Amino acid sequence: MYAVEMVNIVKRFPGVLANDHVTLKVKKGEIHAIVGENGAGKSTLMNQLYGLYHPDEGEIFIDGKKVDIKNPRDAIKVGIGMVHQHFMLVDTLTVAENVVLGSEPLKGLNFDLNRARKEVKELSEKYGLIVDVDAKIEDIPVGMQQRVEIIKTLYRGANIIILDEPTAVLTPQEVEELFEIMRKLKDNGKTILFISHKLHEVMEISDRITVMRLGKVTGELETSKTNPKEIARYMVGREVVLRVSKEYHEPKEVVLEIENLVVKDNRGLVAVKDVSFNVRKGEIVGIAGVAGNGQTELVEAITGLRRIESGKIYFDGQDVTGNTPKQLRELGMAHIPEDRFKHGLIKEFEAFYNVILGQHYKSPFANGPFLNHDYIFKYSKEIMEEFDVRPRRIEHLGGNFSGGNQQKLVVGREIRTNPKFLVIAQPTRGLDVGAIEFIHKQILKMREMDVGILLISMELEEIFSLSDRILVMYEGEIMGEVKPDETTVEEVGLMMTGHRLEEARRG
Structure with missing residues (x-):
C-alpha cells in the first residue's frame, strides 16, 4: 500500500x-x-x-x-x-x-x-x-x-x-x-x-x-x-552539462579595489565590517556565506545603491566612493541583482523597455528626448535570440516571464553593455539545470573577455565551479580567502559558521 x-x-x-x-x-x-x-x-x-x-x-x-x-x-x-x-x-x-x-x-x-x-x-x-x-x-x-x-x-x-x-x-x-x-x-x-x-x-x-x-x-x-x-x-529533455569546464585564464590588472569598507543595514546596524579585497580583470572572485551575513549590503555599497559609512572603493584606478549607480554604469560597471523584481526588472514594462534600462537615455536608444523604437525593437529581438529568452515576444511584460527567462533577460541586458566589471548576485537562484548551464557559460565567457567579476551566491557548488578565488563572509567580516582547488566544502562551511581560515584548517 x-x-x-x-x-x-x-x-x-x-x-x-x-x-x-x-x-x-x-x-x-x-x-x-x-x-x-x-x-x-x-x-x-x-x-x-x-x-x-x-x-x-x-x-x-x-x-x-x-x-x-x-x-x-x-x-x-x-x-x-x-x-x-x-x-x-x-x-x-x-x-x-x-x-x-x-x-x-x-x-x-x-x-x-x-x-x-x-x-x-x-x-x-x-x-x-x-x-x-x-x-x-x-x-x-x-x-x-x-x-x-x-x-x-x-x-x-x-x-x-x-x-x-x-x-x-x-x-x-x-x-x-x-x-x-x-x-x-x-x-x-x-x-x-x-x-x-x-x-x-x-x-x-x-x-x-x-x-x-x-x-x-x-x-x-x-x-x-x-x-x-x-x-x-x-x-x-536533452543532455545537460552539470558542471561547466573552466580553463585557466591569466587575470590582468586590478579593476575593483575595496579598502576598509564599513556599511550599515536598514536597521542602522553595521552589516559590513572593515572589509578589504580586490578583483582583477579576467577573474571571478566568489563570495560564499549564508544569507544575511552582509553580502546584500556589500553589493549595494559597491553598486551605488547604499551609503558607505567609511572606507574607499576604487574602480579602474579611480576613487568612486559615494558614486551613484548611473555614474558607475557610465564608467563600465554592470550589476545583475539578487532581487530581479526590486532592482532588475520593471514587471509592468514590456521586454523591449526592460532590456534598455540604464541605457534608455543614450544613443542609439534615444535621439535627444525621444526613444528610437525601431532600434530598440531590433536590439531586443537580438538579446532574446542570443540569450534564449522565451517566449520570443518583445512586447511580453517583464512580470509575465518565468523566473529563468526573467533572469536571462537581465543577464542579457547587463552583458550586452560590454562592462569592464560585473557584479552578479545569486545568478541562478531558483533556476533549473538548463538555465543554470546557460548562465554559467555566459559568466565564463565574460571572464575570457577580461571582465572582472564579483560573484555572490548561496550555492556553494556554483561558487566552487566558477570562482578563481573564494572569500567567505560571516557577520559582515571576511573569514578567509581560498582557491577552489586548494580547499574543501567542509573548510568553507566552517568559515561560513564563523571560524577563521586558520581555525577551519586546524579543524
Whole structure:
C-alpha cells in the first residue's frame, strides 16, 4: 500500500496548465524526491496535497483511502505536514510557543506552558531534533529554525512530511544535520516528500525520484539505479552539462579595489565590517556565506545603491566612493541583482523597455528626448535570440516571464553593455539545470573577455565551479580567502559558521 497516491491530477491557472494528469505514488516510510525545472509543476502538486490548492481533476489517496483535502486543516487531519521554503514562525515567541501555536495545551482555560515545553522537548529528543525549547526564534540560526518547523509538523501528528527546497538556506554542515534528521524520521516510519533542484543532494538522501517537466511526469526512477545526468535529461529533455569546464585564464590588472569598507543595514546596524579585497580583470572572485551575513549590503555599497559609512572603493584606478549607480554604469560597471523584481526588472514594462534600462537615455536608444523604437525593437529581438529568452515576444511584460527567462533577460541586458566589471548576485537562484548551464557559460565567457567579476551566491557548488578565488563572509567580516582547488566544502562551511581560515584548517 502507498502512503500517498495522487492520480491524474489536473490543475489549471489562467493561461497555464500547471499539472497535466500527474500521477505520483509514494511508498510508506521512504524519502521520495520530486525534481523538475522551474515551473515544472512540482510545488503546485505538493500545494494540492497540503490543501493550499484544490485539484480541478484527479483523486488523492492517503494510506489507500480516498481523501478530499480542501485546506491545510484537512491535510493535518489525515497526517500530512509541510515545511515551506520560507518558514512560518513568529520571531518574538519561543521555540515551544511556536510549535504549539494554534494547538496549545490547556490547564483549565489557561495556556499550559510547562506542558508545552515538556511535550516539545520529548518530541525533539525522540527524533534527534535538538533545540532549546525556551530560545526565541529571532535568536537561533536558520538550521535550528527549520528543526522547529519539522517539530511543528510532528506535534500535529504528521506521518507524511513535505519539505520544499529545505536546503536552500543552509550551510553544508546544516545540510548534513538535516539529512541525519530525515533518516531518523524515516527509521521511525515517517514518509518524506523532498522537493529539490540540487541533484547531488537528491542522489544522497532519496530512495526514489519522480521527475516533472512542463506539468507532466517524465520519469520515475530508483535513486540507486540512476545518476545526475539521467535525472537532468528527464528534467530538461536533452543532455545537460552539470558542471561547466573552466580553463585557466591569466587575470590582468586590478579593476575593483575595496579598502576598509564599513556599511550599515536598514536597521542602522553595521552589516559590513572593515572589509578589504580586490578583483582583477579576467577573474571571478566568489563570495560564499549564508544569507544575511552582509553580502546584500556589500553589493549595494559597491553598486551605488547604499551609503558607505567609511572606507574607499576604487574602480579602474579611480576613487568612486559615494558614486551613484548611473555614474558607475557610465564608467563600465554592470550589476545583475539578487532581487530581479526590486532592482532588475520593471514587471509592468514590456521586454523591449526592460532590456534598455540604464541605457534608455543614450544613443542609439534615444535621439535627444525621444526613444528610437525601431532600434530598440531590433536590439531586443537580438538579446532574446542570443540569450534564449522565451517566449520570443518583445512586447511580453517583464512580470509575465518565468523566473529563468526573467533572469536571462537581465543577464542579457547587463552583458550586452560590454562592462569592464560585473557584479552578479545569486545568478541562478531558483533556476533549473538548463538555465543554470546557460548562465554559467555566459559568466565564463565574460571572464575570457577580461571582465572582472564579483560573484555572490548561496550555492556553494556554483561558487566552487566558477570562482578563481573564494572569500567567505560571516557577520559582515571576511573569514578567509581560498582557491577552489586548494580547499574543501567542509573548510568553507566552517568559515561560513564563523571560524577563521586558520581555525577551519586546524579543524
